[in-house]
Amino acid sequence: MTEQKIDGKTRKKRDGESQAYRILNMTSFLLACPKGATRQELADHFNVHRTTISRDLGKISEKPWLIEDEFGRLSVDRTQYLADTRFTLHEVMALYLAMRLLSRRTDKRNQHAASAVRKLGSAVQRLAPNLSRQIILSAEILDSPERKENQTYISVLETLTRAWAENRYVHISYLKNRSLLETHYTLAPYFLEPYAVGQTTYVIGVVENELVLKTFKLERIVRAELLTETYNVPADFNIGEHLGAAWGIWTSHEEPVQIVLHFGKDISSRVMETHWHQNQEIVPQTDGSLIWKARVSNLTEMMPWILGWGANVEVLEPLELRMQIAKEVLLMTRLYGKVA
Structure with missing residues (x-):
């Protein structure tokens, strides 16, 4: 039997319980030490003899994530370690939506992503059978042979x-x-x-x-x-x-530029349904149209988004962006003018 202070009181614990407690915390300790630790360092940390640590390690030596280098330093192989966590139904749904987006917005085969999705799908099979089935189908998409093999x-x-x-x-x-x-x-x-x-x-x-x-x-x-x-x-x-001022991923060392767009009344409600940028500001107009403003660090990256609204949007500021859009529209007019 050993003694341990809990809530200010000394309580006796069976040696097996002490060992289980130590092994659990030993894993956490090694995860917090990227360079690993020796048996003596573990013994000093847990205030036990080195042989006690060796016995503890014997209990977990078969774990594929526990590795020991030539100098006797023990560490966790993070590529093999399995994290243990639990989710509520609504948390699972949040993960499913993220995974669904991943499966639709990536073009490469990714066995790691597919494996993670399959595990989640299997884990919630009893909790939510319909959701489980759709999660596993998302895994099949991520692991499809038709995807790019890179x-x-x-x-x-x-x-x-x-x-x-x-x-x-x-x-x-x-x-x-x-x-x-x-x-x-x-x-x-x-x-x-x-x-x-x-x-x-x-x-x-x-x-x-x-x-x-x-x-x-x-x-x-x-x-x-x-x-x-x-x-x-x-x-x-x-x-x-x-990335606060970036439209997507492109940043700049210069000050963000104020973008001002005018959206027509036929499309204004659709524009307001989505929060397009972190610092956007929307000013509704009396005729049903709206003014959209944001400070963006790179103009080029947002041009496809502006062009996607067609004639429903007009660039008011800055002049540089207005001219770029006008140039692109002119080139498109020349390209499609023959058809018209």
Whole structure:
């Protein structure tokens, strides 16, 4: 029997209970130590003898996620560790909607995503049979042989995931737009951002010896190598603030530009149904039309959205954007004028 203080009172616990408690917390302790810990360090932390720790480890030695290096340091292989969590029905629905969006807005085969979706579908089979069936169908879409098979993309994503999870630098070989020449970077990943418009993913981070955030498209990373050196994401880093003025993924070091659009009355109600930008402002007009305003960091990225509304929208500000749209309309008129 052992003694433990609970709520200020000393209570006796069976040794088996103490061991179970230690093993549970040992896993949490190792997860919090990216560089791992020795048996002696574990013994010191849990205030027990080193042999006690060895006996505890014997209970979990068969776990595929527990690894020991040549120096006797124990750590958790995060690619093998299975997180244990539970969801309510409404939380499952929230995940299903996200997964459904993922299955419709990605074009690559992703076995990891499919496996995660299948697990969720199987787990809620009794709770919600209809929902379970649709979740599993989404997994089949993600794992369909008809999808693009891009193992380089999956390999790069796996490496970046580990780098981000373990706060480790990664060396990437990158192809800049319209270039066949590789550029090499040592990158500290701060964030992985999906982008539905291009059916892709971007990694946002800081290049070694530089002080600014950079964005890299995963499809243009041809190789990624996980390094042993570690980094820390600044406590004040906020992806919402970083992308706050972006229309999608493109940011700028310059001040955001004020965009002012006039939407006609026939389409105004549809525009108001959706919150299109983080800092948007809508001003209804007496004739049923509306003025839409937002401060955006890159004009080019939002042009397809504006053009998608056709003649139902007019760019009022800035002049630069108005001229770009007018030029595009002129080119389209020349292209389709023959048909008219």
